[in-house]
Amino acid sequence: MENQTGLHVAVVGATGAVGQQMVKTLEERNFPVGKLTLLSSKRSAGTVVTFNGEEVTVQEATPESFEGVQLALFSAGGSISKQLAPEAVKRGAIVVDNTSAYRMDPNVPLVVPEVNEKDLHEHQGIIANPNCSTIQMVAALEPIREALGLTKVVVSTYQAVSGAGAKAINEMKEQSKAILEGKEFTPEVLPVSGDEKHYQIAFNAIPQIDKFEENGYTFEEMKMINETKKIMGMPNLEVAATCVRLPVETGHSESVYIEVEKSGTSVEEIKELLVNAPGIVLEDNPSEQIYPMPAHAVGKKEVFVGRIRKDLDRENAFHLWVVSDNLLKGAAWNSVQISESLLKLGILK
Amino acid sequence: MENQTGLHVAVVGATGAVGQQMVKTLEERNFPVGKLTLLSSKRSAGTVVTFNGEEVTVQEATPESFEGVQLALFSAGGSISKQLAPEAVKRGAIVVDNTSAYRMDPNVPLVVPEVNEKDLHEHQGIIANPNCSTIQMVAALEPIREALGLTKVVVSTYQAVSGAGAKAINEMKEQSKAILEGKEFTPEVLPVSGDEKHYQIAFNAIPQIDKFEENGYTFEEMKMINETKKIMGMPNLEVAATCVRLPVETGHSESVYIEVEKSGTSVEEIKELLVNAPGIVLEDNPSEQIYPMPAHAVGKKEVFVGRIRKDLDRENAFHLWVVSDNLLKGAAWNSVQISESLLKLGILK
Missing domain, CATH: 3.30.360.10 (Dihydrodipicolinate Reductase; domain 2)
Known part of the structure; x- marks a missing residue:
């Protein structure tokens, strides 16, 4: 789907339990999505997901999938994040990663907006979503x-x-x-x-x-x-x-x-x-x-x-x-909430 | 059932989850039971239980049920213990009570044999079995x-x-x-x-x-x-x-x-x-x-x-x-274990 205004958002792992909740939460929160790219493994590619009344077909995630993407929410396992998050950042996206791949990296803010929203200012492309518990x-x-x-x-x-x-x-x-x-x-x-x-x-x-x-x-x-x-x-x-x-x-x-x-x-x-x-x-x-x-x-x-x-x-x-x-505050909602904070703080425009 | 040797044992609350385990554990442990009296509320009286191959009919618990009883295991709720444990003691029985009725009574030993078996020497008729957890x-x-x-x-x-x-x-x-x-x-x-x-x-x-x-x-x-x-x-x-x-x-x-x-x-x-x-x-x-x-x-x-x-x-x-x-170490087995300690220490003869 594509709108005149709004951001180009990608969800990686869109067919998983958390990925589905991410898409649903973006919709519920009226997040300003101009274009939504849904990505998954080759196996799940082709699945059709409804977002804001329009059908979006899930595609296989590749480095090129992130061309033009401004915000990428990852929830497809640590190895996928390790492999593709830098590719997304290289192409100009801010990544909010729900896996444990980057959480303890000193260059990656680990954020719960109610606690340390201000740490988002220190990001270098990747922001980590903490463990649910x-x-x-x-x-x-x-x-x-x-x-x-x-x-x-x-x-x-x-x-x-x-x-x-x-x-x-x-x-x-x-x-x-x-x-x-x-x-x-x-x-x-x-x-x-x-x-x-x-x-x-x-x-x-x-x-x-x-x-x-x-x-x-x-x-x-x-x-x-x-x-x-x-x-x-x-x-x-x-x-x-x-x-x-x-x-x-x-x-x-x-x-x-x-x-x-x-x-x-x-x-x-x-x-x-x-x-x-x-x-x-x-x-x-x-x-x-x-x-x-x-x-x-x-x-x-x-x-x-x-x-x-x-x-x-x-x-x-x-x-x-x-x-x-x-699945919500522990994962999908906290990732969307981080995205909302990025907008509010003017980090994501 | 009645044997020439062995103790006259009563189980109060014999049809409940813990009471059933008490009977089963007495049997498994070859506890020296000469006569077994099984007691319950009026509602459950008449139930037939097999012990060491013999059938025992559960009777309604009354003060007179404890005539001749040497050891009475109670697990029929706190109010029954409050009412009938003193009646059993009055008639010469040692009571091992699985309810919370007497646990914090300073005159009642509260015993886990692995921890404080020696406290059994202080009993005045009633011994309390602690809470399962x-x-x-x-x-x-x-x-x-x-x-x-x-x-x-x-x-x-x-x-x-x-x-x-x-x-x-x-x-x-x-x-x-x-x-x-x-x-x-x-x-x-x-x-x-x-x-x-x-x-x-x-x-x-x-x-x-x-x-x-x-x-x-x-x-x-x-x-x-x-x-x-x-x-x-x-x-x-x-x-x-x-x-x-x-x-x-x-x-x-x-x-x-x-x-x-x-x-x-x-x-x-x-x-x-x-x-x-x-x-x-x-x-x-x-x-x-x-x-x-x-x-x-x-x-x-x-x-x-x-x-x-x-x-x-x-x-x-x-x-x-x-x-x-x-139901076992937390209740039935600990009660039978206390009974075995009473025998071992010569408190119950």
Whole structure:
């Protein structure tokens, strides 16, 4: 599709779970798209996608696909980003990359607009979209850090299978059916499609997301640890993570323990900070059984925070429960939000 | 059933999920049962249960049911224990109570045999079996505490629906079917059958187990906090808990952050402590993707520990992942194990 005004935008990985949400979110937000180029692997090329009432045919991504593209949203895996993001930049595009390929590159801003929008000014062509579980946590912690200081974070995650792609969703559903009907099944995808062993996800909890590093932490856990420090600009912040995959289709949850600098803070003060924070919805009323849950967060852009409690032993410590749609704020929406910030700041014209 | 030798044992709540496991475990362990009296509510009376090849008819529990009983295992809800445990004691029985009715009573030992078996000597008729999520955690932490000292525990739980009884299991299965078939459903049991609102558990995570207290913590969370201090005999131990219900039928998991007293401890030292600990199975080999999971723990008596990592910031801090069958070590097996300890120590003759 092509309009007289507006930007030439490309979405790479347009047929994937996140790519589809990116196209949908661009439409919903009335992002000023003049021309939309949808790209994918050779296998998915030819798929037809409707955008603003017009049909767009997905094409195979090649370096030449980026001629004239001003903004390219990548979500087709790290190796594709490694290969094609520089090609897009060479041709004048700004890249917002949803893979882990460039996140820890010191020359690449890693951005959650509610936290470090100003880092976009430092871009050299590529901007990285953080890991889904990191985004929702730092969005919830930033208002607290700003007002009270933050010294320590210990997070345990409850992550949905859609973070592992469409095959993982399908595996969870097929396994659930098989178990309910008393039939046999063979795990083939989760916890990590490229790892050696596969385990049952239906009616189970798997404490492995991504492969293991030498230090015993998984890559997902190290992403949360390193990305949180980079986004918040706090290299010395204490961060630890345990990441667990659950039989939930969409919506990541996090049990977060924090220690803050300022003494004498009450739960009410933290609630007040979060009620007024951008992109955050406070859902915290125990007497009415109000708290965030993945089933209620699906399809919503916000980060939901509840179960805020003061630690009963350490004066400066608190507990929170943070939930968000991992395909939206965790991926597609944060990428489009970065794009909106680029326009607002005059970086993208 | 009646034999010439052996004890007169009663199981109260014999038709419930835990009660059935108690009967099964007494049989499996060849516990010296001379006569078995199975008790329940009026509604379930008349049910026939097979024990050691003989049929036993469940009777309605009344004070007189305990005439001649030497050991009574209770698992029929707190109000039944409040009403009938003193009647059993009055008639000469030792009561092992699986409800929360007496756990924090200073005159009642709260026992996990691997941790504080010696507290059984202090009993005055009633011995309390701790909360399921507490038992598996303290069993895993005791060998560490003993060797290294323990100063702080922060736990996030991943709890199975069988902890909320047979109705909750059924609700999870029916909801899962309905969602997979695109049908409507109305939550009626979880998170807490006696609370006002009910939420979807299938393909969801609910951060509420038991009702809320005034301080914003749930009763389940406060049970973990208070019972851990009592069982470990450490009133000043820092303990915090966030308890979450998952769509898992049986098997509780826990992400546990701990701080120890002794400096310079390695992960290998902690693994060594746990390999040699009673009732613990170490499942911790990241390079082979070996770690505990609820689906693998079902039907087993042990507590499984893995994902042991040194905190990357605090020298004396570690992370663990602890899994156990909540109906066995979390309830029935721990009660039978207490009974075996009572025999071994000569308290029950």
